[in-house]
Amino acid sequence: MRSMFSHPAVLFLWIQSSSGWMHPKCQIYDSSEDLEHIPTWICSHIPHHAERYTAACQDVTAIEEDLLGLPPNINTLCIYMTHGENRSMSLGFFSRFQDLEYLYIDGCFTQILPTANSHLPNLQHMYLGKWEMDSDCCDCHIGPHTFRDLVKLSHLTLWSYRLPAMSPDVFHGIPLLQSLIIREPCLEDLSEIACRIMNIKSLVRLYVDAANIRSLNISNCSVLNTNESMTPVFINLASVALSFDEITHIDEGSLAWLQNLTRLTGDFSQKVLLDLPLSGIKQIQVLSCYGINVIDIESICNVVFLLSIKKLFVNNANTSSLSMSSIELCTGLEYMYLSVPLSFHPTTHLDWHFISSLKNLNQLNIVGLEDNRLDICSFQKQPITWLTNLTFGLKNQMLFAKEFICLVKLQYLDIKHNLISNIEDFAFLGLTNLESLDITSNKITQINANTFYGLHSLTWLDLRNNPLIHNIEAMSFAHLMSLRQVFLGQVHNPLTEPVINLNLTLIFGGILSQLTRLYISSAMRPMQLTIGSNITSKQNLSLQLKGQTVSFQDCDRPFFQSVTHLHADAEEFLCGSEFMGKYFTSVETFDYRSKLSAKRVDLTSINQLIHLRKLTLRQVDLLIQRSADIIFHNLTKLEVLELDNCRIYSLEGSLTKDLKSLKRVYLHIENIYNVFYSFTEPLSSLKLLTFDNLQMFCSCDNAWLITWAKGCRQVEVIMLGSYSKTGMYALEDLICLSDNGIDTPYFVRYTEANCTTEVGFVLFVATGLGVLFFMLVVLVHNLAGPYLLPLYHITLGWLLEAMRSNTRGRYHYDAFVSYSGKDERWVEEELLPNLEQRGPPFLRLCLHSRDFQLGKDIVENITDSLYRSRHTLCLVSRHYLHSNWCSLEMKLATYRLQLEQRDILLLVFLEKIPPRRLSAHHRLARLLKTRTYLDWPQDPHQHQAFWDRLWAKLKPPTEHEIRG
Numbered sequence: 001m002r003s004m005f006s007h008p009a010v011l012f013l014w015i016q017s018s019s020g021w022m023h024p025k026c027q028i029y030d031s032s033e034d035l036e037h038i039p040t041w042i043c044s045h046i047p048h049h050a051e052r053y054t055a056a057c058q059d060v061t062a063i064e065e066d067l068l069g070l071p072p073n074i075n076t077l078c079i080y081m082t083h084g085e086n087r088s089m090s091l092g093f094f095s096r097f098q099d100l101e102y103l104y105i106d107g108c109f110t111q112i113l114p115t116a117n118s119h120l121p122n123l124q125h126m127y128l129g130k131w132e133m134d135s136d137c138c139d140c141h142i143g144p145h146t147f148r149d150l151v152k153l154s155h156l157t158l159w160s161y162r163l164p165a166m167s168p169d170v171f172h173g174i175p176l177l178q179s180l181i182i183r184e185p186c187l188e189d190l191s192e193i194a195c196r197i198m199n200i201k202s203l204v205r206l207y208v209d210a211a212n213i214r215s216l217n218i219s220n221c222s223v224l225n226t227n228e229s230m231t232p233v234f235i236n237l238a239s240v241a242l243s244f245d246e247i248t249h250i251d252e253g254s255l256a257w258l259q260n261l262t263r264l265t266g267d268f269s270q271k272v273l274l275d276l277p278l279s280g281i282k283q284i285q286v287l288s289c290y291g292i293n294v295i296d297i298e299s300i301c302n303v304v305f306l307l308s309i310k311k312l313f314v315n316n317a318n319t320s321s322l323s324m325s326s327i328e329l330c331t332g333l334e335y336m337y338l339s340v341p342l343s344f345h346p347t348t349h350l351d352w353h354f355i356s357s358l359k360n361l362n363q364l365n366i367v368g369l370e371d372n373r374l375d376i377c378s379f380q381k382q383p384i385t386w387l388t389n390l391t392f393g394l395k396n397q398m399l400f401a402k403e404f405i406c407l408v409k410l411q412y413l414d415i416k417h418n419l420i421s422n423i424e425d426f427a428f429l430g431l432t433n434l435e436s437l438d439i440t441s442n443k444i445t446q447i448n449a450n451t452f453y454g455l456h457s458l459t460w461l462d463l464r465n466n467p468l469i470h471n472i473e474a475m476s477f478a479h480l481m482s483l484r485q486v487f488l489g490q491v492h493n494p495l496t497e498p499v500i501n502l503n504l505t506l507i508f509g510g511i512l513s514q515l516t517r518l519y520i521s522s523a524m525r526p527m528q529l530t531i532g533s534n535i536t537s538k539q540n541l542s543l544q545l546k547g548q549t550v551s552f553q554d555c556d557r558p559f560f561q562s563v564t565h566l567h568a569d570a571e572e573f574l575c576g577s578e579f580m581g582k583y584f585t586s587v588e589t590f591d592y593r594s595k596l597s598a599k600r601v602d603l604t605s606i607n608q609l610i611h612l613r614k615l616t617l618r619q620v621d622l623l624i625q626r627s628a629d630i631i632f633h634n635l636t637k638l639e640v641l642e643l644d645n646c647r648i649y650s651l652e653g654s655l656t657k658d659l660k661s662l663k664r665v666y667l668h669i670e671n672i673y674n675v676f677y678s679f680t681e682p683l684s685s686l687k688l689l690t691f692d693n694l695q696m697f698c699s700c701d702n703a704w705l706i707t708w709a710k711g712c713r714q715v716e717v718i719m720l721g722s723y724s725k726t727g728m729y730a731l732e733d734l735i736c737l738s739d740n741g742i743d744t745p746y747f748v749r750y751t752e753a754n755c756t757t758e759v760g761f762v763l764f765v766a767t768g769l770g771v772l773f774f775m776l777v778v779l780v781h782n783l784a785g786p787y788l789l790p791l792y793h794i795t796l797g798w799l800l801e802a803m804r805s806n807t808r809g810r811y812h813y814d815a816f817v818s819y820s821g822k823d824e825r826w827v828e829e830e831l832l833p834n835l836e837q838r839g840p841p842f843l844r845l846c847l848h849s850r851d852f853q854l855g856k857d858i859v860e861n862i863t864d865s866l867y868r869s870r871h872t873l874c875l876v877s878r879h880y881l882h883s884n885w886c887s888l889e890m891k892l893a894t895y896r897l898q899l900e901q902r903d904i905l906l907l908v909f910l911e912k913i914p915p916r917r918l919s920a921h922h923r924l925a926r927l928l929k930t931r932t933y934l935d936w937p938q939d940p941h942q943h944q945a946f947w948d949r950l951w952a953k954l955k956p957p958t959e960h961e962i963r964g
């Protein structure tokens, strides 16, 4: 069962959320239009609404510690615990998130404690599950009324949590619980569930999937026993689905507490199945029987009749017992799926008369038939007017003429994945209402002019994966007046023909103009297509072509102008010896897959496709393109660019100069390359940049990427990769290839160690210019000596004036104080009196109230305040390190530090912090190496000296200092 759901496996790795949050274990997403592109396993089943914040936390070992620092107003919280968790969890912890609506926890606890006196006023959905494969149930004690304070909880899911470990009234008192899903509860008796939910009057939907229950017994909880009339306890229960494995026994009356079932799934023997109507169930909408027990049709139909079943799935039906009389009681069925057991092969012969008894059946699905003739219609006296959908899994190799002629109302016929090799002419005659015909994955070799004769209403025809080795006869599709979507493949043609030639006008005639979708594949053989007329498509055609090579004979036909979506999968895609792309002048999406080893064809003409909105190149070698840098020019409407398994020399601005509409870029480049800053410069609309398996050279040209990815607020940068050991692919894990071609250092460390020399280079240049200037001055002095001194004074005065306005005017504050709210007392009692009241000059400090709402404005506000302050003073404490605000402020401050190259940042340690703790905060640890910092002395006698030093550092420079 679990395999149906993707395990939250580790593929993804590192995200810089657009709001700029950093948290060691959690990523925070605010919803934006690109949210769909975040890896789906993160809270994948939880809807993302507009204006919602989602936090996804991984590798959590202790919730209360690891989730510290999350902003209080998140709406969705997903927690993936690492295994080995062995502690209790208190719901009270989550009450700090007053807006929380969805809580998803994948992990196991020894117990779950109620919220105590706090509330989770908005929590609606809660999921508690244990994903690990091959592990036992989670033995988690949950006491009575644990969820009582979850006043809005409407959906609760428990997966692999042992129900018997929970109190009998675990679900009591949840006022609004509507949907309860219990999967793998590790119990053998359904009454364990029944007794726990008896009092939940609000319950609307119940789903139970319990493989260990073998026997359905009378529930023995006291609630039921006192309820002698067995009337349903639930008022609102509208949907109940039960799923079991093998059921060996059903007690009389055991399911009386449920009455109506939406769906029942299980492995029942025939005898047990016949006991089902005695269980107290009145009605089942969908019954699904699977397992190895072969069941007679007559027995099943008895149950179908007694329980008013509408949909029936039987995996091992004894189809030889199918007959008009045996199936009579099944007449209420609307849907029937029968699978013929393997043991019946190869001689099953079906008596198709049975269809006339099932006058309510509109969908029939039979698989595993071995008949060599489908005798559906030969015995029918009347047309079958009730069947609309028919699916067959057959072993026959031939479809005979008029085989389906009685199915006058049939709309969907699905005979895919069979062994049909031959379709007689007029095989589908009479199917005048048929809209969709799926014959994919058969062995059909030939299509004739009359193969599809009579299918007037057909709009969809799928012939993919058939070895069409004979020429498709002329006009084979021309009479299918309603046809819109057609799929042909693989067109093989006799191997004696070196190239497959198809003339589309010859095959399709006039209907070519009304197709909306055309797919033709010659698999691995070369294919040459001819349009053959000046026909134009009236539709926005989507054209998909696949072959070893695909070429066209008449490239300037107007037909190509109606193609808006083009998909070409061919080493070469040609018109003569030219690239064919340019003839599709209206194309909006173009997906081209070549081969890295393909011969060089000049792709420059892609830059003529000015209507392109999405361009995908796969396995295209841009290294061998003579003018690779102009291929993407002129594409001003392009919104999505994907280079998948391509090669390219480097990414730079000359490629992207016209791509002003580009929103999303996906890059999976095969070779090692450089990414220059200029690449992103023209991309003013860029929202999402994804690097898949990024391989860069160790070069300072690429160093910008690190600060840019971390700091750029409007572009989300995603790194995908499979080579990371931990699965966590942070920017810090990015490796690069050094010049010797062997070493692969971590890129971040490489740039830290090497790329600061860039600054040295700047200084060198500056000094050089200074010397040059000096020489110039000497020269000028010699020439214009007498005038020089007055000029000097005027300039100096002007400069001083400018600098004065700079130091006094630009800064509103002398210091922006970044601190944790927990240290507020110290700020108020110590910092303010000692700094603001000491002077002159009196210092002006900017303190940040912590009560604001999360949002971009605030980040702007902080930035603003920061830049209006001459210094930034960080008060470092344990609380400070835990606070997200503080790390954000420190981040902003360090950016400014890098930008201004001035001594603006001051660190004050309010308490001793062990180096081990500091090392987790890379930014801070790095700063400590380069910055001066002050320790708040424990000894009160030293406080005065501390304030003197701090004041001296923060006070505005005097004019004397400026001049000096």
Ligand SMILES: *[C@@H]1O[C@H](CO)[C@@H](O)[C@H](O)[C@H]1NC(C)=O
Pocket: 084, 086
């Ligand atoms: C969990 O804790 C209990 C008692 O505190 C101990 O017996 C058990 O071995 C622990 N289990 C794990 C997986 O650490």
Ligand SMILES: *[C@@H]1O[C@H](CO)[C@@H](O)[C@H](O)[C@H]1NC(C)=O
Pocket: 232, 237, 259, 260, 282, 283
């Ligand atoms: C069960 O279904 C029948 C028929 O649809 C309906 O009359 C009856 O009220 C339902 N009972 C419950 C308890 O929902």
Ligand SMILES: *[C@@H]1O[C@H](CO)[C@@H](O)[C@H](O)[C@H]1NC(C)=O
Pocket: 362, 363, 388, 389, 412
């Ligand atoms: C028949 O099959 C089609 C295609 O699978 C589906 O869309 C349609 O809903 C089905 N018809 C009925 C009556 O279920």
Ligand SMILES: *[C@@H]1O[C@H](CO)[C@@H](O)[C@H](O)[C@H]1NC(C)=O
Pocket: 849, 852, 860, 861, 864
């Ligand atoms: C920043 O927030 C303060 C209150 O904290 C407010 O007074 C001020 O106007 C805000 N500034 C900006 C630029 O939003």
